[in-house]
Amino acid sequence: MQKFKSDDKKCFLLAEKIEQIFRDGFVLSSDVMHYIDSTFSNPSINELEEIINDEHNCERDSLVELLFFPDESVQIELEEFLESKDFKKEDEEKVINYILNKKLVTTIRFPESKDSLKFFVPKSSAIQFISRLNLSRKLNKRLLKAINKFVSDKRRTPVKVRLRNAMTVLSENKIKFLCSFFEKIKVEENYFFKCLDFILDFFDGIKDDINIQQPLVERKRSLFQNLQKAVKFEELLNKNNLEELISRGVRIPHISKEDAMNNIVIIDTITLAVYGEQYSSPLER
Secondary structure, rough: OOOOOHHHHHHHHHHHHHHHHHHHHHHHOOOHHHHHHEEEEHOOHHHOOOOOOOOHHHOOHHHHHHOOOOOOHHHEEEEHHHHHOOOOOHHHHHHHHHHHOOOOEEEOOOOOOOOOEEEOOOOHHHHHHHOOOOOOOOOOHHHHHHHHHHOHHHHHHHHHHHHHHHOOOOOHHHHHHHHHHHOOOOHHHOOOHHHHHHHHHHHOOOOOOOHHHHHHHHHHHHHHHHHHOOOOOHHHHHHHHHHHHHHOOOOOOEEEEEHHHHHHHHHHHHHHHHHHHHHOOOOOO
């Protein structure tokens, strides 16, 4: 092994792990396959290889970006190492340089098929891949303690990956809310992550110092009102044709009833877990 300054060693070790990920190759997800088939009209393996190697194809960059996007499974593989080291923003460049010096060849594999293709990892793809790992982001120590104490072994690393991807800094009341959420939420795995993803998305739209219960109540009230409008529109549509309703100035509600109902249930699940008896639904007042 090469000799490094102690501070550079962690960058080299991470680069080795990333190098191995590229050498192991990538299996195309169903979402990526859908994008390929819909954008490039179900290309054969040879046609896909031509697209990837054609730098003048205007759709090529978007495709390559998708191929090398570090999905959750990749990030889970690296999370324990990232958590154990104190990476700084400037370490990204060191890791990138180690990777670029290797001139890596990777393999793209098709799901449920023996088809695969090999090619050199483009420089831009390696840079984007590493930047999307969010190496320098760190979880608040109290939040990390709550995750390690209350979140099951199976869920723990995916939770940390989601938080690493979500934001750089959490305010005090958001940390407190999440700690309480991890301690008190008792739902099955899929629903747990639906609730967590809702919270992280919700946090992006509220101020840091706000009482979190209030905007949750307001979001639920808004969802319920939109749901009522959608139901009322459906009732009108059963009695009138669409053109007539439009001519009368009736607005078409742009809302999925299923999504609205699911989000209402998610909000109730979260708020009842965090606030318990202190929470009362705005629809029950």
